[in-house]
Amino acid sequence: MSKSFEIVNGTPHYNLYIDGEWTRSLRNESTDSMNPATGELFARVQQAGKAETERAISAAHGAYKAWAGLPVSAREAVFFKAADVLAAKAQEITDVLIAESGSIAGKSGFEVGYCFDLLRTAAAEMRRSPGETMPLTAPGQFGFTVRQPLGVIAGIAPFNAPFLLAMKKVVMALAAGNGFVLKPSELTPVTGLKIAEVFDEAGLPKGLLNVIPGPASEIGATIFADPRVRMITFTGSTQTGRHLAVEAAKTLKRFTLEMGGKSPLIVLGDADIDYAVKAAAFGIFFHQGQVCMANSRILVEEPIFDAFCERFTAVAKSLKVGDPREPDTVIGPLIRGTQCAVIDGHVEDAVAKGAKLLCGATHKDQYYWPTVLSGITPDMRIFHEESFGPVTSIIKIKSAEEALEIANNTDYGLSAGVITNDMQKALDLAFGLDSGMVHLNDCTVSDEPHAPFGGVKNSGFGREGGRFSMEEMTELKWITVQRGQRAFPM
Incomplete structure (x- = not known):
């Protein structure tokens, strides 16, 4: 059985997570993840390039249709199991957040606790009926709408709340029936890989989630160029978000952007x-x-x-x-x-x-x-x-x-x-x-798993959270039904 990391000379060396396997990159290159509090080496992490990004996209594309076709009870069971795994790993993940992102214990514990609610929210969203019926003009005809998964969604996560914000993207995309490719922040790659550990231990079907730390330029260029990636969800600086929006528009990929603020x-x-x-x-x-x-x-x-x-x-x-x-x-x-x-x-x-x-x-x-x-x-x-x-x-x-x-x-x-x-x-x-x-009657810092999180102007585009994520991450389809035969004019 492959492992997420190995201890070499006292330092954990982490692998990539692609198609349900922990693997090294073809170039076998790693980078250092440093502890910002001490300046000491925290971990070494394998770096994905073009080849690994293409493998991750292929895995997600090959897996999402079968996942979306499973009964909702089977899909939500994975989320409930993920919550159990998260509970067992809560202290471990909290320790990683403290060591890798410089988060104090209270903030780290908040991130992990938030993700319990997030998993429950996502499981509940899979039970909701997102469509509606509507009367139509032709006699005997009615219409209805359904939401279907986009396919492959790529997520780019930040360093400041690396577990919570990456988990929000991953969980809601999977709940909507998509496959996912996560690029964690280059400053907090191990935290992103902990998400892969949670879902791997929870029995998520292979290929659905892929976590590929690596250089933003190389991974990003591959994601933008691949037509199988239908959407990019990003949290980070306004400057980077603007660039991402331009690149995504070239191939008409959807995107949500959660960027800076001066609140x-x-x-x-x-x-x-x-x-x-x-x-x-x-x-x-x-x-x-x-x-x-x-x-x-x-x-x-x-x-x-x-x-x-x-x-x-x-x-x-x-x-x-x-x-x-x-x-x-x-x-x-x-x-x-x-x-x-x-x-x-x-x-x-x-x-x-x-x-x-x-x-x-x-x-x-x-x-x-x-x-x-x-x-x-x-x-x-x-x-x-x-x-x-x-x-x-x-x-x-x-x-x-x-x-x-x-x-x-x-x-x-x-x-x-x-x-x-x-x-x-x-x-x-x-x-x-x-x-x-x-x-x-509150400060500006607030977030809930089911609320529409996002901004206007240079702060963002689109919304994350609950059904609002589900709407962003699905395609709306209109279907009509004719009862009896329709009278045509010719």
Whole structure:
């Protein structure tokens, strides 16, 4: 029986997962996966190229029709078994997330726990009837719609929530009857391979799921060129998403894009300040701010602005920065040390243009301390650009109307939050915000397996989650039935 990895000189060496087998690439090339907290080698991972990508696509294409044709009870049984396997491997996967992505224990546990709900949601979706019947003009005729799988779907996953976001793509595509090829982030390849372990042990028919870590350029070019790949689902940067959309359009592949954000949290003057501070802190400092929907802009109404800044800064200063394995750590390492220079550039530009640094702007190795700025204006880079780190801007507003104007002054539109006791203003803002998701009396960070997750403008295209994923990942077909004989005009 093939194995996902072997220990060589104390380091796990991971294989690719193609057509139900753990295998090396033809070139037998590996790359290092590093622990961002320590800078030490975590694992070595085989790298797929064109040949392995073509094998993965062929396997998925050859397997999906038989899978889609199975009784729903047989397909959902695999998902229930996968949940059992996930339970048995929960601590192992949590440990991998901590070591490979720098996630603190609480965040890693959340990812794994989310995927239990995700598997149940997907199993339930297989039981839903997605079609409808409709009357037609011709006498004795009626129509109905059905949804059928696209065939092969390729997924490109990010590093920041590598298990949850990759699992969401895989699980919903399989639930819709498709085969799947997953390219994990080059920074968190082992986490993606753990998904293959779960489904392999759960008895998923061979070929349906293939996990191929490797260089994005080579794998991507092969996926784009192959007509058997009907859809690409991507989570990552806006720059990469734009390129992907252009390439996919050349061969009319479907795509969903979940990209960057500059999400606003609006705190009106009647809000409970302590609650708003807690919500805002979680919304920006969760996973070191490496979250696409993080509230990196906090818009606070003038009457409570000073008090909010003081209390929020105190909280930011109190958060422990350090080893993500320690239970009281809140801020772990950034995935790359080079991101510290990006954040420094944003902070220095803002301060040079008149912003006030309330705390932070210090870093060591791949750790960046919680950073808070006030006095931010639209001429500063940090107002518009995504820092993707533990840094936020507090902006003073005079009214809900001004908050709406400032919040919408961005090319992004992923998530938004509003904290107020005035439900009329809350709803007015919810309807007026240019955002795919709005959370009232909450921060901007929220996700549910059955909810439509996604953004507008440069933040995304399409939706993920529950039946919304099923709609994206299936083809809608209209069928008509003639009762008796139709009268033709000739």
